[in-house]
Amino acid sequence: MDIAYFPGCSLHAMAHEYDTSTRLVCQRLGINLYEVPDWNCCGATAAHSLDHHLSVGLSSRNLALVKDMNLKQMTTPCAGCFNRLKTASVELKQNDDLTAEIEKLAGISLTGAKEVEVAHTLQVIMEAVGMEGIKEQVIKPLNGMKLAAYSGCLITRPRAIAQFDDPEQPVALDHLLQALGAQPVHWSHKAECCGGGFAASDTDIVVDLGGQVLEAARQAGAEAIVAACPMCQTNLDTRQRAIEDERGIKYNLPIVYFTQLMGLAFSYSPRQMGLNRLLTSPTTLLRSRGLS
């Protein structure tokens, strides 16, 4: 399967390990990723907070670049980019007036861009490969590791745009972890907000919301939280010390990308999966399951 790949700004910086692990895992699964040449930032929350047309305009340029690659599908591992790219894609398909305005704005034709389908990488893996296909690749099962599958907000919401899984009780990530031999825990916060874009501008919000997510995972007996979004991972990992200070509880919960765990189960080393780059070290957990 050939598919255009949109890493997004975070995966080229803070979430470098998410990028590397995604590429290696997809390669193993027969999903050929082709990075969109010269892609630009989706504008994230800042752009659609300022002007909806700016947001759709920035994403439309990326969709048009995919068309130039002669590909019809694009995937991104970032939930934020996914939300922006798919919103643009759905709106261009549904609204001809908007398309005309964006064409004027971006100075490009969007006829081909309208045909491009966008999916989060979790969706691509679950739909193109599925649980059985994943199981076939597992060499080192995760040995019942107790994991909190954290879908967060934007992979499944809004329902009409995301068109994937359930916005309140998502299960795709749990199924994937099961296929790797882990034991996903039942917990309350799998689709709750981590504070998202307020990481720097209002850190107290992230400490509060992130703290609730960590506490819920602890109460459910999770040994780590599994993320599918660089913002969720960064918030829960970098703010974990502040959250621990605030709540007076030592969580010590590694926040791991789902692709890193897939890679481990496919017998890549922890270092190849960039697990040494996490601030909350997963080494003790990995050793306890004979994975490090």
Place this chain on the structure above:
Amino acid sequence: MGSKTVKKSNLVNISTLFTESRSFVAMVRQESGVDEKDCYQCGKCSAGCPLAFDMDYMPREIMRMLQLGMVDDILHSHTIWLCSHCITCYSRCPRSVDLPRIMDTLRLEAIKRGHAPEKQIKLFGDLFLWSVRQFGRVFEMGLIMGFNLKSGQFFKDIMLGPAMLLNRKISLLPHKIADGGAVKEIFDRTKEMEREGGHS
């Protein structure tokens, strides 16, 4: 009676409001594509909003204030800045009111009129977009340093610095895209269109 903590919003004369603010409400409806009258005030949005604890008006109240045309109170509120766009409210709304979209529209209108009670959130958004316009992508390190300098918190998160550098979590130079002109053009034309009287 006699409570000094009563909110200003509890004391408005609603009989004159609607006529005065009809055009504003119509504009919000047009720009957001959401009909404020769809909301029947069940409060499910507020019950599930993860940011409600920090807001001055509940999301449900913003909808009611919009229905009543309380433009000034809405545009001065912190609530419209604190929506994190998690879309929980919209997923649960029995009337499918796209509240995050309304919040975007209201925030933009507040900016146009020079209201930004959440100064740091506004500053961060501005710097983020400056970075995207300049490089075509976000330069995280520059963004964080710029934010700390401009918000006067010179040493914010400095304790994270060594670990982030050691784990190669931050790059010291921006990635610049080749066709940066195309991105700048999208920014500039959007602004132009807005000056020419907005888009549909």
